[in-house]
């Protein structure tokens with residue numbers, strides 16, 4: 001998804017790369033607090049008053065205190081509004097320079113303070129920062145609207161757009177991007193249509209909030225109460241105690257309460273021996289919100305699909321999917337659907353092979369039943385233990401934190417791009433255990449600053465992400481100041497060891513980091529990771545695969561005590577286990593992504609005429625060839641928060657689209673000699689330096705010489721040939 005106009009207006013500093021489909025659903029903001037914002041003094045004593053004098057304009061955390069944020073943010077919005085008014089009311093005829101470029105220059109103060117505040121709130125937040133975020137949300141939204149709905153400003157943007165013949169390259173793309181942003185917000189509509197859009201937006205906002213709130217109620221309503229401890233066989237004593245505590249807290253003293261998590265699949269199902277309890281847990285999950293308890297999300301699903309279809313048509317699009325994907329790399333729902341559907345036959349044949357193994361395991365234990373969705377994880381775990389016995393603790397001994405950072409991630413980036421990382425201990429930070437590096441280019445020139453905030457702390461949100469304090473821009477003379485965040489638990493003393501996934505994630509986030517670091521564009525709103533959602537995870541997923549490159553792995557995966565490289569036997573096991581159950585994982589994702597499109601490629605009439613959500617869902621899965629009883633979609637309609645509560649409607653496909661690009665590009669690079677500076681330079685020139693200054697498909701073709709295909713993704717996931725024993 002293209003950035004909102006507000007982000008365009010204040011530069012790309014708020015761009016955060018979301019990174020995994022498990023992390024993308026953020027809780028909908030608490031109802032906006034409309035506390036009166038009294039005038040607060042903003043003067044030179046506030047460290048945000050002037051640009052930071054530290055190298056690269058890095059925020060000076062030796063001076064920044066919480067009380068500085070609010071006055072600086074309010075002053076930032078006010079200053080930005082004045083700048084925008086001056087552009088809109090300029091007496092001179094509109095030109096690219098006096099309108100579009102001036103918009104790019106505007107909002108410097110707001111950008112400066114917002115990038116620091118939101119980063120700190122995410123990485124080292126507390127009640128104060130959360131309260132201020134709640135207070136700011138409606139103000140920032142209103143500020144954004146005051147720009148995107150400013151008719152005088154739009155008239156000037158439109159005039160520049162209509163005279164864009166003389167422009168080319170990045171300038172042309174910026175004009176088109178800015179103009180499209182206004183049009184997509186409804187700037188071209190008459191007052192009657194604008195009123196309708198506003199009404200739809202209001203209802204959409206309240207329905208998505210209600211959907212999110214319902215999910216919390218549904219989790220409570222669908223809690224599974226177990227009377228007898230014996231029914232919990234397979235769980236550890238600690239787990240059982242946790243369930244007992246949860247039951248007590250829920251008013252069921254002496255019993256055991258199993259809470260359901262937000263996916264169809266429930267983690268506890270892999271260890272619960274009792275088949276009846278497994279079935280109860282699975283059904284509580286899969287039927288949630290379908291009228292099985294008090295809270296019913298079915299009417300919301302229908303109404304949301306209908307309202308989005310209405311909004312799309314008012315804005316001149318056939319369907320919501322056409323509207324959303326207009327600014328994506330895929331370009332249309334049809335293109336994205338085709339890419340997913342092309343994967344289905346290979347994925348399904350792998351699922352069938354996995355299913356046969358699971359069925360064989362059931363049979364060998366004398367089970368006289370066909371595998372059901374509540375059985376899959378339990379027996380898959382048994383198959384895994386038998387075929388891929390892997391001691392995670394043993395593996396970790398080869399992934400010591402400092403070695404992974406320096407001899408793994410930094411080393412790989414040095415081999416590919418020639419860059420190096422020099423630690424700077426003189427730059428103040430916002431919390432403990434954050435490392436700051438100056439990144440040096442192959443010729444010794446400085447590229448920018450990189451903050452590695454890899455360890456978990458109270459007040460840090462979950463998951464991993466990349467963001468920036470300053471984004472690159474030639475226009476503003478800024479070099480990038482980039483952050484990577486992760487939630488690695490630091491050992492109380494002695495070395496810290498990482499899991500396989502944590503190492504992979506570190507490579508991934510560095511991929512986003514270099515997308516920001518290598519950015520080489522003129523205009524801040526086109527910099528670095530400010531690209532479409534189906535493109536942004538491409539450069540990051542691409543870098544993940546260097547972790548298993550032989551040269552890289554041999555350089556960092558050494559035993560923390562002996563320094564011995566990881567034994568081949570162990571490595572083989574790691575590789576084999578990596579793709580275990582991948583047919584299931586892939587199919588449940590694709591099924592949800594295709595379901596998303598089914599709702600968001602409807603006309604308003606078709607959406608209004610959905611009678612039965614469950615029947616619609618079943619027919620949709622059938623139509624797409626992904627209706628396999630034992631492998632239900634990762635999210636079913638009534639708890640598909642990404643698309644009915646979050647901002648991923650018609651966008652859930654994006655993770656896999658990006659992975660297709662990553663796999664295809666990585667495979668191509670291997671064919672061209674793999675880890676070489678020549679290959680790195682080409683990737684940097686065509687992709688990593690371009691930000692959003694060029695059409696993403698064109699960027700891809702510039703690198704690859706052709707459009708991507710899904711073949712390499714199937715190889716990456718080990719899904720090319722069905723594994724039939």
Ligand SMILES: [Zn+2]
Nearest residue numbers: 017018019540
């Ligand atoms: Zn990511």
